[in-house]
Amino acid sequence: MAALPPGLLGTLDPTSDRAVFRQIADQLREAIAKGRFAEGAKLPSEAELTDHFGVSRMTVRNALSILQSEGLASAEHGRGVFVRPRPPVRRLASDRFAQRHRDQGKSGFTVEAEAVGSRPEVDSLVVREERSTPEMSARLGSARKVLARRRRYLLDGKPVETATSYLPLDIARGTPIAEPNPGPGGIYARLEELGHRLDHFEEEVRARMPAPDEVKTLRLAPGVPVIHVVRTAFDTDGRAVEVCDTVMAADAYVLAYRLPAT
Template identity: 80%
Template structure:
C-alpha cells in the first residue's frame, strides 16, 4: 500500500459541520469506490489513520465501523481491515431462462455462471413434499400440496443465492423433478418434457436486510442487504407450474433487463 502522503486520502475540512469520523469514513469510502483501495487491499492501520488525520483512535474506529456496517470492509483479527471482494454476476432477465439453454442441457444458474466465467456449485439440496403457505398456494392456483426443492448456489465456492422452488404435487410427484438431480436443463426442461411448455415468467423483486439465519447461510458481511425475488412460471395454457422464492446476496449480482419502448 502506498504511503498516505501519496494522495490516497485527503485532509479533513475543519469548517464542515459533518462529524470528523463521518468525514474519515467518506474519504475511505471514496477511495474504495474509485479503486485507490482495490478489492482485497488492506486499509491503513489505526495508527496510520490517527497520524494522518490527527484524530483520536476512537474516532478512527467509529469511521471504520461505518464502512463495516455498509459491507465495504472486513476486519481480520490480528491482520487488519481489508476491502471486501465484491464479484458481480450479471443476470440478464431476457436471456437466463431462454429455451436454448435448456436445449443445451443447462439450467439457468449454470448459464449465468458460465457467462460470468465462474464455477457453479449447488449444495444443501433438500427435496420433499409439503403443504404450501397461503401465499404460495394462491400463486399456484390454490394447490393443497407441493413438491419443494431447497438449495444453495455458490460461485467459485462463495454462497451467492438460496432458493426454494414450489411445484404443484400433481405435476412433480413420481417424475425426475422429485429426484435430487432432475437431469440436463433442470426442472424447467423436465416440465416441458411433461407437456407444460413454458410461456412466461412473472417476477417480483425487493431489497431488504437479511435475517440472522439468512446472513449465515449466504455468509454475508454486516450491512449487506439481500435481493428477494419471487418468480412464477406459467405454461402456455396459463397455468402456474412453479414458484421460486430466491434470496440473493446483493453485492454479488447486477440485475440487467431489456425493456421494450412500445
Template identity: 90%
Template sequence: MAALPSGVLGTLDPTSDRAVFRQIADQLREAIDKGRFKEGAKLPSEAELTDHFGVSRMTVRNSLSVLQSEGLVSSEHGRGVFVRPRPPVRRLASDRFARRHREQGKSAFTVEAEAAGSRPEVDSLEVREERATPDISARLGSVRKVLARRRRYLLDGKPVETAVSYLPLDIARDTPIAEPNPGPGGIYARLEELGHQLDHFEEEVRARMPAPDEVKALRLASGVPVIHLVRTAYDTEGRAVEVCDTVMSADAYVLAYQLPAN
C-alpha cells in the same frame, strides 16, 4: 511510521459540523469508489489512519465501523480491514431462462457463473412434499400440496443465493423433478418434457435486511442486505407451474433488465 501515499486521503475540515469520524469514513469511501483502494485491497492500519488524521484510535475505529455497516469493507482478525469485492455476477433477466440454455443442458445459474468466470456449485439440497403456504397456494392456483426443492448456490465455494422451488404435486410427483438431480437443463427442461411448454415468467423483486438464518446461510457481512425475488413460471396454457422464492446476497449480483420502449 511511514506516511500514506500523497493524494490517497485528504485532511479533515475543522470548520465542518460533520463529526470527525464521519469525515474520515467519507474520505475512505471516496477513495474506494474512485479505485484508490481496489477490491480486496487492505486499508491503512488504525495506527496509520490515527497518525494521518491526528485523531484517537477510537475515532478511527468508529469510521471503519461505518464502512463495515455499509458492506464496503470487512475486518479480518489479526490481518486488517479489506475492501469487499464488487458484484461478480450479472443476472440478465431477458436471457437467463432462454430455451437454448436448457437445450444445451445448462441451468440459468450455470450460464451466469460461466459468464462471470466462476465455478458454480449447489449444496444443502432438500426435496420433499409439503403443504403449500397460503401465499404459494394462491400463486399456483389454489393448490394444497407441493413438491418443494430447497438448495443453496455457491460461486467459487462462497454462498451467494438460496432458493426454494414449489411445484404442484400433480405435476412433479414421481417424475425426475422429484429427484435430487433432475437432469440436464434442470426442472424447466423436465417440465417441458412433461408437456408444460414454458410461456413466460413473472418476478417480484425487493431489497431488505436479512433474517438471522439468511445471514448464516449466505455468510453475510454486517450491513449487507439481500435481494428477495419471487418468480412464477407459466406454461402456454396459462397455468402457473412453479414458484421460486430466492434470496440473494446483494453484494454478489447486478440485476440487469432489457425493457421495450414501445
C-alpha cells in the same frame, strides 16, 4: 508506531458541526474514491488513525464501521480493514429460460457460469413435501401441500444464491421432479414432458438487507444487500405451475432484462 505518510489523509475541522467520526469516514471514503487506497489494499490500522486524528479508538472504530456498512470496506480480525474489491459481476441473461437451453439439457445457472468462465456448483439439495403458506397458495392456486426443492448455488466455491422452487403436489408427486436430480434440462424440461407447456414467467424483484441466516448461508460481508426474486412460471393454460424464491448476493449479480416497446 510509525506515523501515517503525510498527505494521505487530511485533518479534522473542529469548527464543523459534522460529527468527528463522520469526518474521518468522509476522508477515508474520499481517499478510496481517489485511488489512494487500491482495491483490496489495507486501510490504516485503528491505532494509526487514532494517532493521526488525535481521537479515541472508539471514534475511529465508529468511522470504520460506517465504511463497512456502506460496503466500501471489510474488516478481517487480526489482519486489518481492507478496501472491498468490486467482484466481477455476473450477468443474468434475459433468455435464461429460453427453450433452446432446455433442449440442450442445460440449466440457467450452468449457462451463465460457463459464460463468465466460472465453475458452477449446486449444494445442500433438499426435496420434500411441505404445507403451503398463504402467500404460496395465492401464487400457486390453492394447493394445500407443495413440493419444495431447496438448493444453494456456488461459483468457484463461493456461495452466490439460494433458491427454493415450490410446485403443486398434483403436478410433481411421483415424477422425476420429486427426485433430487430431475435429469437433464432441470424441472422445466420435466414439466414440459408432463404436458405443461411453459408460456411465460413473471418475476418480482426486491432488494433488502439480509437476515442473519442469509448472511451465514451466502457468507455475505457486512454492507452487502441481497436481491430477492420471486418467479412464477405459467403454462399455456394460464396455470401457475411453479414458484421459485431466490435470494442472491447483490455483489455477485447484475440482472439483465429485455422489454418490448410495443
